[in-house]
Amino acid sequence: MRFAVQSRLEYEVKSPTVFILNVEAAALRRQRIIAQRLQLTPGYAIERFAEDEGGSRFLRVIANPGSFSVAYAGEVEVNMIEKEPAGISEVPVGELPLDILPYLNPSRFCQSDLLGRFARREFGELEPGHNRVNAICSWIHDHVDYERGSSDAQTSAYDTMVLRAGVCRDFAHLGIAFCRALNIPARFASGYAWQLDPPDFHAVFEAYLGGEWYLFDATRQAALQGLVRIGVGRDAADAAFATIYGDAEFKGMSVGIEAVSPDAEEEPTVRAVAVG
Amino acid sequence: MRFAVQSRLEYEVKSPTVFILNVEAAALRRQRIIAQRLQLTPGYAIERFAEDEGGSRFLRVIANPGSFSVAYAGEVEVNMIEKEPAGISEVPVGELPLDILPYLNPSRFCQSDLLGRFARREFGELEPGHNRVNAICSWIHDHVDYERGSSDAQTSAYDTMVLRAGVCRDFAHLGIAFCRALNIPARFASGYAWQLDPPDFHAVFEAYLGGEWYLFDATRQAALQGLVRIGVGRDAADAAFATIYGDAEFKGMSVGIEAVSPDAEEEPTVRAVAVG
Amino acid sequence: MRFAVQSRLEYEVKSPTVFILNVEAAALRRQRIIAQRLQLTPGYAIERFAEDEGGSRFLRVIANPGSFSVAYAGEVEVNMIEKEPAGISEVPVGELPLDILPYLNPSRFCQSDLLGRFARREFGELEPGHNRVNAICSWIHDHVDYERGSSDAQTSAYDTMVLRAGVCRDFAHLGIAFCRALNIPARFASGYAWQLDPPDFHAVFEAYLGGEWYLFDATRQAALQGLVRIGVGRDAADAAFATIYGDAEFKGMSVGIEAVSPDAEEEPTVRAVAVG
Amino acid sequence: MRFAVQSRLEYEVKSPTVFILNVEAAALRRQRIIAQRLQLTPGYAIERFAEDEGGSRFLRVIANPGSFSVAYAGEVEVNMIEKEPAGISEVPVGELPLDILPYLNPSRFCQSDLLGRFARREFGELEPGHNRVNAICSWIHDHVDYERGSSDAQTSAYDTMVLRAGVCRDFAHLGIAFCRALNIPARFASGYAWQLDPPDFHAVFEAYLGGEWYLFDATRQAALQGLVRIGVGRDAADAAFATIYGDAEFKGMSVGIEAVSPDAEEEPTVRAVAVG
The missing domain is CATH 2.60.40.2250 (Immunoglobulin-like)
Incomplete structure (x- = not known):
């Protein structure tokens, strides 16, 4: 497109x-x-x-x-490449390309080291792969209120885990933190988002699965095929x-x-x- | 007994x-x-x-x-008084005895002001009363690991909500915070706990329902009828x-x-x- | 007056x-x-x-x-009683009236348990008494910016210690936390404050010294003799x-x-x- | 050497x-x-x-x-290059090599975005350059207790700013956070440290000044000329x-x-x- x-x-x-x-x-x-x-x-x-x-x-x-x-x-x-989600697997840490490894580390807004127990409890038993990351997005969508003004530029995944409200960047940060806690490399992506209403810069996240970076939007607000990416980074600190x-x-x-x-x-x- | x-x-x-x-x-x-x-x-x-x-x-x-x-x-x-849980209701804030009101306030280890959205999302639709507080205990029991050494004297309900591990005092703090967030007065109680294994000082919490303080133990480790209370307070800061x-x-x-x-x-x- | x-x-x-x-x-x-x-x-x-x-x-x-x-x-x-500050001493914990002891405990917005090392480092060598609490106020006044809108109802002394900005309630919370960390009972007081400009409800704190509760205002904005107190409590959670x-x-x-x-x-x- | x-x-x-x-x-x-x-x-x-x-x-x-x-x-x-500290200046953000810019961003353990007001208050008036970063190290050395066991792998600069105790990695994180808050690029370095007693892996930090990365050790425990670096990164998350x-x-x-x-x-x- x-x-x-x-x-x-x-x-x-x-x-x-x-x-x-x-x-x-x-x-x-x-x-x-x-x-x-x-x-x-x-x-x-x-x-x-x-x-x-x-x-x-x-x-x-x-x-x-x-x-x-x-x-x-x-x-x-x-x-973008579109595929059947069911066939997209996770990559074991022992087989990850080595330049992907930094995306397993915790970062300013994605304290995956602190969210590990929760992530393993909630998502650890799910079958690894694209569907598991999608389940993470569904969890965020179902458990966090999307509400303008409920967070600010200092809000981190740790906070959102308790406060349960945020905007697109908070949803992305939480998704990234959960993925990393499960040893799935994940990063932040900003972009122009087709069909986002009202129009605004949007934030989503990418997870590294089956040898590719896949897009995920836990807000479920935009069409992933219509995301024109501006940049990516470890979290919003890298992509203002x-x-x-x-x-x-x-x-x-x-x-x-x-x-x-x-x-x-x-x-x-x-x-x-x-x-x- | x-x-x-x-x-x-x-x-x-x-x-x-x-x-x-x-x-x-x-x-x-x-x-x-x-x-x-x-x-x-x-x-x-x-x-x-x-x-x-x-x-x-x-x-x-x-x-x-x-x-x-x-x-x-x-x-x-x-x-202790034993009753059928089903008949025990919550007391509207407008009808609470006035000396009970301070137990609605957030305290050092029970930041009910920050946990409100979660508490209302998770427990807000449940029928008010003893069974709702019991559901809070079940949630804590099912979502937090009881693990010695996983927390310390500074750990608060805010932390436990993210870290998902703790000991009896952390379980009590989280229960208190959820109750207060739902406008149910709650306080911390320490005691000698019959059948607790291994023996130790125990911590539980009390919620004010139907005109009485009812005991709750989210760890599900001790028999409530066998709790010899040592003291109560807003949280562990008052009951060391x-x-x-x-x-x-x-x-x-x-x-x-x-x-x-x-x-x-x-x-x-x-x-x-x-x-x- | x-x-x-x-x-x-x-x-x-x-x-x-x-x-x-x-x-x-x-x-x-x-x-x-x-x-x-x-x-x-x-x-x-x-x-x-x-x-x-x-x-x-x-x-x-x-x-x-x-x-x-x-x-x-x-x-x-x-x-109010006015006295020479120099003669007002601290009361050893072993001699405090017993109903004063709860004001040594940490509370929601005054995490004195976490601020202890700093308080002892910064104020521990000062001569105990009214002048020491006044030195605490001077420290706060000199190291924290008074700035409307820089904090909110969730901001605690822990945060203010890092963020270094706040309003009267934040100044009071930090003063209370420092006092308690030094084993000086302290509590929050709200009131009508003469000469406060612009007029507003004001927040100060009280420290228990020499057998009396003394008023302190780390913002240095109002005349202590002109404070008509509305109420006191452990912190702002008790005095909204x-x-x-x-x-x-x-x-x-x-x-x-x-x-x-x-x-x-x-x-x-x-x-x-x-x-x- | x-x-x-x-x-x-x-x-x-x-x-x-x-x-x-x-x-x-x-x-x-x-x-x-x-x-x-x-x-x-x-x-x-x-x-x-x-x-x-x-x-x-x-x-x-x-x-x-x-x-x-x-x-x-x-x-x-x-x-290593040894120079007179007095002649080493800071590089304005507008002139920084562009690949250095990410070291201005906040990271997991170095929340420079939250420490900015303090850093500007405390160090903002000092003359820019190597001596200013050295003053930051002196401040940390003088205001934070070096104490084994006082921190853990989750402790961040935000915490250390309040708790005032830590080990080499905490000292480095705080130094990095202060530098970034002052628009000085900074990063974490681990290494073998000559004359460190007892011997252990050591952590220091590097600040980008005058076109070079300079080493700083706020613990003042090791000889900088004797640091055999193992690696560098944004903070300890990158250099375990x-x-x-x-x-x-x-x-x-x-x-x-x-x-x-x-x-x-x-x-x-x-x-x-x-x-x-």
């Missing part, structure tokens, strides 16, 4: 400020950038760097006092759309995604979706 | 030290002290004070450097068997309880047990 | 709701109520109960759907101005206090202030 | 278990491996992988039930000497390091030490 995505961030900069921005669609094997345009106002110089592991494309911009806006628009072709070093006030944002390919209206299937 | 209880605490005191001890059976309407003996070695002076609300009998002793032991033995008649201000090393302890009345061997029933 | 105090709370009640209100000036040995008027609109029935220890006067009201307001006005004579069981939306409030006695304009001194 | 290092880990394996081991000296530009020998008993197959960023050399071994030991011995030449997936009991370990070069006895200087 092909999507047109766009976002716009607006700031009022008070003193010279460094922005690390992560809003561009990632250039990935299964996510091809057809066209794109990034417009900064004023037209500050940009430094780009791609994070190897997940293809995130970061920009560094130094902005001076005054209004500052970042507008991005792109057309992206997403060709904007990290600001200096003094700038956030003034507003808009995010949009539309399907532009002929098959856009087909119903999302329930098959497993891998990003390669 | 009538019980013979005994305990012995031993310390090596390094410098003059104040002990606040809470080892004597409480004098309560439904718990009658037949005989008792407290022996301190050396024979330091004792100051006694009873905490009105729960009948806990605290001792204050100032010990000098050297060995120090506290030996208590008592014979206690316990006459020994609080030490100074420098004393704990050297060992023994705890014992035996049934001495003719009906001692009868099987504990499954009825609700109130302490009045 | 004599003060006129008033407060008004407004709610929109959605379903029958129990309010536990704590807005009346406490009737204390050194705080005499000259006149007062409580007006509920609508004029619901009131149940009153006083909490023995601290003199807090709680009201229970059951409100039906619709607008609900609570207006309180009183004239109160406050006769309104605890709501049901469904009611807070619509607004006003709080006021004015000095009405001839000596009202004299400058607050720097002497220690005890509430008896 | 040239060092002979050795370590030995012993386990009793209960069921087939995957070990990820990180005990070999890292191969780094300024740390040259002269000779080394790794001996597994039994002689299981080894998979090796190096983590690019920090040069950590991980081994994956699958062990069968029975005794299992890992013995490593190496001779390593360490040629052994991560075990399966069921194996730790039976014991030994760690050793000796200086073998002629200049080994010279006194460590107080100059800044960079690892390049």
